[in-house]
Amino acid sequence: xxxxxxxxxxxxxxxxxxxxxxxxxQDGVVVxxxxxxxxxxGFEVILRDKDPQxxxxxxPRACGICGASHLTCAAWALDTAWQTEVPRNAILARNLGxxxxxxxxxxxxxxxxxxxxxxxxKYRGSKYYEEACKRFAPFTGTSYEVGVxxxxxxxxxxxxxxxxWPHSSYMVPGxxxxxxxxxxxTRAWSILEYYKVTWLxxxxxxxxxxxxxxxxxxxxxxSWLNENPKHANSDLGLYWHMGLDVGLDKYGGGVGRYVSWGxxxxxxxxxxxxxxxxxxxxxxxxxxYDGTKDTHVLMDQKMLRENTTHSWYDEGGNDVHPFxxxxxxxxxxxxxxxxxxxxxxxxxxxxxxxLEAGPLAxxxxxxxxxxxxxQHYDPLILDMYKKMGGPSxxxxxxARMHETVKLYRxxxxxxxxxxxxDPWYIKPREQDGxxxxxxxxxxxxxxxxxxxxxxxxxxxxxxxPTTWNVGPRDAENIRGPIEEALIGAPIADASDPVxxxxxxxxxxxxxxxxxxxxxxxxxxxxARFRVA
Amino acid sequence: MQHERxxxxxxxxxxxRLAAGLQTQTAPLIENDRQFAExxxxxxxxxxxxxxxxxxxxxxVDHPFGGEQMRCQECMYYLVHRKxxxxxxxxxxxxxxxxxxxxxx
Amino acid sequence: xxxxxxxxxxxxxxxTMSFLNxxxxxxxxxxxxxxxxxxxxxxxxxxxGDNLQKLLRDCVSGAISLDIFVFEGTVVNAPNGTGEWNRFxxxxxxxxxxxxxxxxxxxxxxxxxxxWGGIPATAPNPSESQGLQFLKxxxxxxxxxxxxxxxxxxxxxxxxxxxxxDWITQIVVAVATGxxxxxxxxxxxxPRTFFQSFTQTGCTRNMHFAYKVSATEFGQRKGCLFYDxxxxxxxxxxxCNRILWNRVSSKTRAGMPCLGCTEPEFPFFDLAPGTxxxxxxxxGVPKDLPTGVDKKSYIALTGAAKNAAPEWAERDIFVV
Numbered sequence: 001x002x003x004x005x006x007x008x009x010x011x012x013x014x015x016x017x018x019x020x021x022x023x024x025x026q027d028g029v030v031v032x033x034x035x036x037x038x039x040x041x042g043f044e045v046i047l048r049d050k051d052p053q054x055x056x057x058x059x060p061r062a063c064g065i066c067g068a069s070h071l072t073c074a075a076w077a078l079d080t081a082w083q084t085e086v087p088r089n090a091i092l093a094r095n096l097g098x099x100x101x102x103x104x105x106x107x108x109x110x111x112x113x114x115x116x117x118x119x120x121x122k123y124r125g126s127k128y129y130e131e132a133c134k135r136f137a138p139f140t141g142t143s144y145e146v147g148v149x150x151x152x153x154x155x156x157x158x159x160x161x162x163x164x165w166p167h168s169s170y171m172v173p174g175x176x177x178x179x180x181x182x183x184x185x186t187r188a189w190s191i192l193e194y195y196k197v198t199w200l201x202x203x204x205x206x207x208x209x210x211x212x213x214x215x216x217x218x219x220x221x222x223s224w225l226n227e228n229p230k231h232a233n234s235d236l237g238l239y240w241h242m243g244l245d246v247g248l249d250k251y252g253g254g255v256g257r258y259v260s261w262g263x264x265x266x267x268x269x270x271x272x273x274x275x276x277x278x279x280x281x282x283x284x285x286x287x288x289y290d291g292t293k294d295t296h297v298l299m300d301q302k303m304l305r306e307n308t309t310h311s312w313y314d315e316g317g318n319d320v321h322p323f324x325x326x327x328x329x330x331x332x333x334x335x336x337x338x339x340x341x342x343x344x345x346x347x348x349x350x351x352x353x354x355l356e357a358g359p360l361a362x363x364x365x366x367x368x369x370x371x372x373x374x375q376h377y378d379p380l381i382l383d384m385y386k387k388m389g390g391p392s393x394x395x396x397x398x399a400r401m402h403e404t405v406k407l408y409r410x411x412x413x414x415x416x417x418x419x420x421x422d423p424w425y426i427k428p429r430e431q432d433g434x435x436x437x438x439x440x441x442x443x444x445x446x447x448x449x450x451x452x453x454x455x456x457x458x459x460x461x462x463x464x465p466t467t468w469n470v471g472p473r474d475a476e477n478i479r480g481p482i483e484e485a486l487i488g489a490p491i492a493d494a495s496d497p498v499x500x501x502x503x504x505x506x507x508x509x510x511x512x513x514x515x516x517x518x519x520x521x522x523x524x525x526x527a528r529f530r531v532a
Numbered sequence: 533m534q535h536e537r538x539x540x541x542x543x544x545x546x547x548x549r550l551a552a553g554l555q556t557q558t559a560p561l562i563e564n565d566r567q568f569a570e571x572x573x574x575x576x577x578x579x580x581x582x583x584x585x586x587x588x589x590x591x592x593v594d595h596p597f598g599g600e601q602m603r604c605q606e607c608m609y610y611l612v613h614r615k616x617x618x619x620x621x622x623x624x625x626x627x628x629x630x631x632x633x634x635x636x637x
Numbered sequence: 638x639x640x641x642x643x644x645x646x647x648x649x650x651x652x653t654m655s656f657l658n659x660x661x662x663x664x665x666x667x668x669x670x671x672x673x674x675x676x677x678x679x680x681x682x683x684x685x686g687d688n689l690q691k692l693l694r695d696c697v698s699g700a701i702s703l704d705i706f707v708f709e710g711t712v713v714n715a716p717n718g719t720g721e722w723n724r725f726x727x728x729x730x731x732x733x734x735x736x737x738x739x740x741x742x743x744x745x746x747x748x749x750x751x752x753w754g755g756i757p758a759t760a761p762n763p764s765e766s767q768g769l770q771f772l773k774x775x776x777x778x779x780x781x782x783x784x785x786x787x788x789x790x791x792x793x794x795x796x797x798x799x800x801x802x803d804w805i806t807q808i809v810v811a812v813a814t815g816x817x818x819x820x821x822x823x824x825x826x827x828p829r830t831f832f833q834s835f836t837q838t839g840c841t842r843n844m845h846f847a848y849k850v851s852a853t854e855f856g857q858r859k860g861c862l863f864y865d866x867x868x869x870x871x872x873x874x875x876x877c878n879r880i881l882w883n884r885v886s887s888k889t890r891a892g893m894p895c896l897g898c899t900e901p902e903f904p905f906f907d908l909a910p911g912t913x914x915x916x917x918x919x920x921g922v923p924k925d926l927p928t929g930v931d932k933k934s935y936i937a938l939t940g941a942a943k944n945a946a947p948e949w950a951e952r953d954i955f956v957v
Contacts, residue, residue: 020724039713040722041647042763046756054908057896061756061798064651090856108657112680139668148665152658156883163888164877165658166651167799170893172914177855177892181957187885329763331716420957425856427620429576456910565918566911602921606940608851608864613948620853636864636921637849637939 002027005494019470021482022337023500025491030500033479033486034337035470037344040312044327047460052078052430052452055460056169059448062462067166068101068158069441070462073448075171076265079273081435081452082173084428089418090175091267093161096188096414098263099407101165102442103154105508106404107199109442110235111136111147114397114505118242120498128242135235143203143235150199157188157411175425185415192411200404206234209405216380218387236401243394247490252393252503254485255354258361259299259468261438261445262286264410267417275301275436283410284440285371288352289364289382291390296368299349301436301447304463307346310339310472317475319348322449322461323434344467346474356481357444357468358507359400360391378406393485393506400442400508430455441465443508469507482507543615543625546587550594550630554584558591562633571633575621586622590632597631604628608636639704639813642696642737643678646730647723647757647766648710651799652748653680658883659802667806671813676701690726697736705812706741706786707805708734711750711757711766712779722764731779734769738780742788743812744769745795747805752794752825753778753901760907770794770826774901788817794826798898803880804831825901827874835928836895837870839878840887841955846871848946849939855892858953862894864923867916869897869905871927 005025024032043062047054055074060067072094079086115136123129135143155165161178162168170177196209205212207230215221224231231237243249262282265273270281279286279298286299305319312333315326335341348354355361360381367382381399388395432454438447444465451459471480479487482504489499550556562568571589578585586592596603604610605628609619617626619634645653657664657680667673676696677689695701712731713723720729738744746769749755753768770778770792778792785791795804808828811820821829837843845852845861852860862868870878870889877887877895889895894914897903906912917924926935 038724039647040715040764041711041713041757041766043756045761045763046759049910050908051910051913053913054904057904057908057913058756058759061649061651064649064654064799067649067651112657139665145665148657149660149663152660152883155658156885159883159886159891161891163886163891163893164882166654168888168891168893169896170888170891172855175856179856179858179892179955181955329722333716333721423856425854427576427854429573561920563920565915568918569911569915606936606943608849608939609853610943611850611951612943612946613951616951618851618853618951636918637936 004031007494007497007500019504021486021500021504023486023489023497025494025497028491030486030489030491033483034341035344035472035480035482035504036335036342037466037470040329040333040343042327042329044460044462045329047457050457052081052450052455052457053172054457055448055450056172059462060167060169063464064166065105066101066441066443066446066464067168068097069439069446070448071169071171072098072439073437073446073462075173076273076437076439077435077448077450078173078437079428079435080275080437081433081450082428082431083433084174084273085426086271086273087175087423087426088267088271089422089424091265091270092414092417093176093178093180093424094171095264095267096411097158097161097171098439099411099414100154100157102407103195103404103411104151104165105442106151106401106407107147107204108151109508110397110401111141111144112151113508115144115239117498117502117505118239118246120496122492122496122498123242123246126242126245128238128245131238132242135238146199146203150195153191153195156191160184160188172425174428175423177425179424180418180420182420185418185420189415192408192415196408200408204235204401204404206230206232206237209408212405216378217383218380221380221384239397243397248394248397248502249388249392251489251499252396252485252506253391253488254356255481256291256391257352257355258289258291258364259349259355259357259445260284260286260362260365260440261299261447262365263438263440278438280372283376284362285365285368285375287365287368287370288349288355289361289368290352291364291385296365296370298370301438301449303350305348305350306463307348307474309346309475311342311345312340313345319350319475322463323451323459325459325461327461342470342472344471344480346471346478346480347463347468348474354471354474354478354481354484355468356485357465358396359403359442359444360396361444362440363399363402376406393503396506444468466507539614539616539625542583543627546583546592546624547594547627549584549587550592554587556588556591556593558593558597558633568634568636572621580623583624586624590622590634592630592632594627594630596629597635602631602635604630604635606637609634638672638674640674640676640702641705641707641809642676642703642741643707643709644725644730644733644737645679646708646710646734646751647713647764648748648750650679650709652709652805653678655799655802656747656805657802659806660884662806662810667809671810673809673813676703693726693733693737697740699740703737703741705743705745705809706737707745707747708751708769709747711754711764711768713757714765714767714779715763716765718765734779738769738784738786738792741786743790743793743817744786745793745808746770747795748800749796749798749898749903752796753903755798756904759904771901790817790820791822791826793820793822793828795831796825796827796899797875798896798903801877801880801882804828804876823874827899831876831880832874832899834874834876834879835871836873836875836877836889836899837927838876840870840889841878842889844950845954847942848950849942850946850950852892857892858955862889862892863916863927865916866894867912867914868894869900869925870895872925873897873900875899
C-alpha cells in the first residue's frame with residue numbers, strides 16, 4: 001500500500017463562487033476528497049427586510065450564468081406566496097427565457113469549459129488527440145471558435161423578451177413585463193434556425209434533429225454512430241469515441257442517487273400556481289432516481305433538509321428545512337477538514353439522503369414511468385446508464401448534451417403556442433405568505449423559498465445545483481456528490497491531476513484549476529500547476 | 533362608435549351625480565407612492581362596474597382642486613382625446629376640469 | 638500585443654458571460670486579431686501551461702509586463718477587514734488585487750461590483766464589499782482616492798450589471814490600438830464616450846415620455862415606464878438604447894424599467910419595501926425628476942405635453 005498524497009486544488013474554477021478541492025491519493029487513485037466553496041456574499045442576508053420583489057433584482061445576480069433560472073424561481077416563489085394568476089402567454093415566455101439560457105450554455109460550457117481538457121498532453125497517446133486539439137483548442141480550435149460565438153445567439157431571444165441577457169428581471173409575479181410582437185417571434189425563429197444550422201446539426205450532431213430523435217436506446221445510439229461517417233466525425237461522435245478511448249467512462253460516478261425539481265410548467269396547467277400543485281403541472285417531470293434500487297419517485301420540497309455541521313455557519317448541527325434556516329455566517333472561516341470547511345451546505349432528502357443534481361439527474365428521472373402520463377419521458381440515458389454499468393463523468397457529459405435537441409424543440413413549440421393578442425400580465429394583489437419556486441438550471445435543480453411578512457421579506461433561501469453537488473459532508477459525515485464522485489478517480493500523474501478537473505468540471509461547477517500538490521506526510525509542496 | 537357613445541353617456545351620468553352633490557373621499561390627500569399603492573389596492577377590491585365606489589374612494593370632484601388648481605387635463609392618466617382616465621383601477625370617462633386623489637403627473 | 642489579466646472577486650461571473658456575447662470583436666477576435674494576450678481569465682485563460690500563482694507573482698514583480706488588469710466583482714473585506722471570505726489561490730483576493738493594481742499599466746473595473754460595490758454592497762453589506770475606487774458614491778474604495786495606475790490613469794470604471802460586452806471590448810481595443818489618450822472619464826471615472834448620454838437616449842418609448850402617456854402596468858403595448866413603473870432611464874447615464882443589448886433590444890424597449898445600474902447608487906433605495914418597480918412620488922410628482930429638470934418646469938412641461946398630445950399617442954403602438 002503506497003503513501004497517501006494530498007492535493008489541494010485552489011481554485012477549481014470560479015463559476016458558483018470559488019471552489020477548492022482537496023484529494024487524498026493512494027496508489028494512484030483518489031481515496032478521499034473534500035470540496036470547498038470559498039466565497040460568501042450573503043445574498044440571503046441582503047434580502048432580509050427588503051421589498052418582496054427584491055429577489056427579482058438580486059437573485060439573477062447570484063449567478064451570471066444561471067440568471068434566467070434564478071429569475072424563474074424568484075417569480076414563481078412570489079406567485080405562490082401572493083396567490084397570483086399567471087396568464088398562459090407569460091408561462092410560455094418565462095419558459096422560453098429559461099430554455100434559451102440553457103441553449104446558450106450548451107456550446108459555451110462544452111467547448112469553453114469542458115472539452116479543453118481533452119487537449120491536455122496526458123491524452124497524447126489517444127488516436128483522437130490530434131483531432132481534439134484541432135477542434136477544441138482554446139480560441140483557435142475550429143469548433144471552439146464557432147461554439148463560443150454561436151453560444152451568444154440563443155440569448156438574443158432572451159433579450160427580445162427581457163431586454164438583455166444576462167441579468168434581466170422581466171419575469172414578475174402575475175406574468176412578464178413584455179408583450180412581444182409578431183416581429184419578435186419571427187426574429188426568434190430565425191435565431192433558432194441559425195443556431196441549428198450553424199452548430200447543432202452541422203457541427204454537433206452531423207445529422208438532422210429528426211434523425212437524432214429516433215435514438216431511444218444505447219443500441220440505437222451505437223447504430224447511429226456507425227451508420228454514417230458524418231455521425232462518427234461530428235463533435236458528439238468524436239467526444240464519444242475519445243471519452244471511451246481515454247477512459248472517462250471508468251470514474252466520476254458519484255452518489256448514485258439523483259434529483260430533479262422538474263421544469264417548464266405547462267401553460268394550461270399552472271395558471272393558478274401553488275407549491276403543492278407544481279409536480280403535476282410541469283412538462284419535464286420532477287423526481288428522484290435511486291440508482292442503487294432502480295426506483296423513481298416524485299420530489300417534494302417539504303422533504304429537503306440542509307445541514308451546516310461542516311459549513312461556515314453558526315446554526316447548530318441539525319438537519320433543517322430552508323424555511324427554518326437563519327443564515328448566520330461565522331466570522332472566522334478557518335479551514336478544518338474535520339470540522340467546517342465550506343460555505344456550501346450539506347443538502348439532502350430526508351429519506352433518500354445526498355443526491356446529485358444536474359443534467360444526468362434530469363435524464364435519469366426522464367427515464368422513469370412515474371408522474372403524469374402526458375409528461376416528458378425519454379429512456380435513452382437511463383438505458384445507457386444500465387448498459388454502461390452505471391454513472392461516469394462520460395455519461396454525465398453525454399446526458400448534458402443529449403438535452404440540447406429537446407430544449408430546442410421546446411423553444412419551437414413555445415413560438416408556435418404564443419397567442420400574441422392574449423394577456424401577458426395580470427396585476428396581482430400583494431400580500432403576506434410563503435412561497436416556493438423551482439426550476440432546472442442547465443446545471444441542475446434550483447429553487448427559492450420566500451417568506452413575506454408585513455410587506456417585506458422575512459426569510460429568503462436559495463438551494464442552487466452547486467449547493468447540492470459541491471456540498472461538504474453532513475452531520476453523519478456523508479460526503480457530498482462531487483466529493484463522492486472523486487473517489488476512485490485514477491491520477492496518472494500526481495503533478496498534473498487532470499482527472500480531478502474532469503470530475504469537478506463534469507458537474508459544470510468550475511472553469512480552470514490551479515493545483516498545489518502536497519506530500520501527505522511531510523506537508524511539503526510537490527508541485528503547483530494548472531489543470532488545463 | 534357604440535363604445536364611444538356609451539362612454540359619453542356614462543360621463544354625463546357621472547357629471548350629473550357629482551353636480552348633485554355626491555360625497556366623495558377627497559381626504560386625506562395622497563402624499564407618497566406608498567399611500568398611492570394602498571389606495572390602488574382598495575380600488576382593486578371593487579368590482580370593475582362599481583362606478584359609484586370608484587368615484588367615492590377616488591375622491592372625485594367636478595372642478596380643479598387646491599391652490600395649484602390640479603385637474604385631469606394635466607394628469608398622467610388622462611387621455612386627452614378620449615376624455616378618459618387610463619389608470620386601470622379607475623378606467624372611467626372624465627372631464628378635463630375634474631380631479632381625484634389619484635392625480636399624478 | 639497587450640497582456641491582459643482578468644480576475645474575479647465577489648462576483649457572479651455575469652460580466653464574463655456578457656463579455657462572451659461580444660461580436661465585432663468577439664472574445665476570440667480580441668486574441669487572434671488584436672493581439673490581446675490573455676494571461677489568465679477564469680474561463681478563458683487556458684493557453685498558459687504555467688502555474689497561476691507564479692504567473693500572478695511574476696505580474697506583481699514585473700517579470701511579466703501587465704498591461705491591462707481587469708477586475709470583476711467586489712473587493713471582499715469580510716470578516717473584519719481580513720478578506721478571508723473570498724480566498725483565491727491560497728490567500729485573500731484583496732491582497733492579490735492590491736499588488737496587481739500597482740503593477741498594471743491600466744486597471745479596468747468591470748461591472749457594478751468592481752466599480753462601486755453593486756448588489757453585494759447593498760445594506761447591510763455582509764461581505765464588507767467595496768469597489769476598486771468607489772463605494773457607492775464615495776470616492777476612495779479599496780485602492781484609495783489617490784490611486785493611479787502606471788499609465789497615470791485612475792481605475793477606468795465600466796459599470797453596469799452587467800457591463801455591455803461592447804463597452805468592455807471597445808475599451809480593451811482602445812488600449813490595444815494605442816488610443817488611450819482619447820479615453821476621457823467623467824466624475825465617476827466612466828468613459829464619457831459611453832456614459833455621457835442617457836439610457837433614455839434612443840428609447841423607443843420616448844414619444845410616450847414626451848406626450849406623458851404612462852405604461853401603468855406591465856405587459857402593455859404603449860406607454861413610458863418612467864411615470865409608474867419606476868424606470869430610471871431619464872436619470873441614468875448609459876448607451877443601452879444606442880448600443881443595443883445582445884444586438885437586438887434593451888430593457889426599456891422590451892418593457893422592463895431601467896434600474897439605473899450604471900449609477901453608483903444601484904440598487905436604488907437599497908431595495909427597501911415599496912421601492913421595486915414603482916415610481917417614488919411626493920404629492921403626485923415623481924421624487925426623482927429627469928436629470929436637470931426642476932419641479933416647476935416639469936409641471937409646466939406636463940401641461941404643455943398633454944395639450945399637444947396627438948390622438949394616436951393614446952392608442953397601442955407596439956402592436957402584434
